[in-house]
Amino acid sequence: MEEEKGEETIPEEEIPVVEEDFKAKYLLLLAEMENARKRLLKEKQETIRFAIENVLLELLTPLDTFENALGFAEKQSDETRNWAMGFQMILSQFKDILHDHGVVAFSAMGEKFDPHRHDAVEVEETHDHEDGAILQEFMKGYKCGDRILRAARVKVAKTPQAEEIQEEGEENDGE
DSSP: OTTTTTOOOOOTTTHHHHHHHHHHHHHHHHHHHHHHHHHHHHHHHHHHHHHHHHHHHHHHHHHHHHHHHHHGGGGSOHHHHHHHHHHHHHHHHHHHHHHHTTEEEEOOTTSBOOTTTEEEEEEEEOSSSOTTBEEEEEEOEEEETTEEEEOEEEEEEEOOOHHHHHHHHHHHHHO
16 A cells, blocks of 8 residues: 555665765765865955055055155255154154065165066166166065065166167268
8 A cells, every 4th residue: 555655665775875975965065165165264365465465555655755755864954854863763664564564675786687576667778787687776676475566667788789789880881
């Protein structure tokens, strides 16, 4: 009669296999949830880090301008230099904040041009320096760990091309 109702009975040998299957699926889902949790936490930390770095990046140009302005104070009167000392202390506090967040300035002088670290705003053709040598730094670069926040703005040496030298010689000979 039980067979007439359409109910099937599961043989007892198959019951442990079903439980093992559910257990494996449960452990797999548990591992996937843990991986998703870790991934979301990492993404949240990266988002916060990038947000902080972007705010700090926006402060770099005004801080550089502030620092340059204070450099001119040494040539001023005693009263102006006293005021400048107070502003120098404020600038020092800003630099401490940058340092606390891992932001450090780097100098480009004496290095070879690297497009990942330097922004060439001027090129000077010269035989006095090696091709790609940095001749002048207009603005300091800043980095946070291995990541460049702002490339240093520099003047780069370039060796004049032989063709340009020959053309100049030909123009001078023709006159």
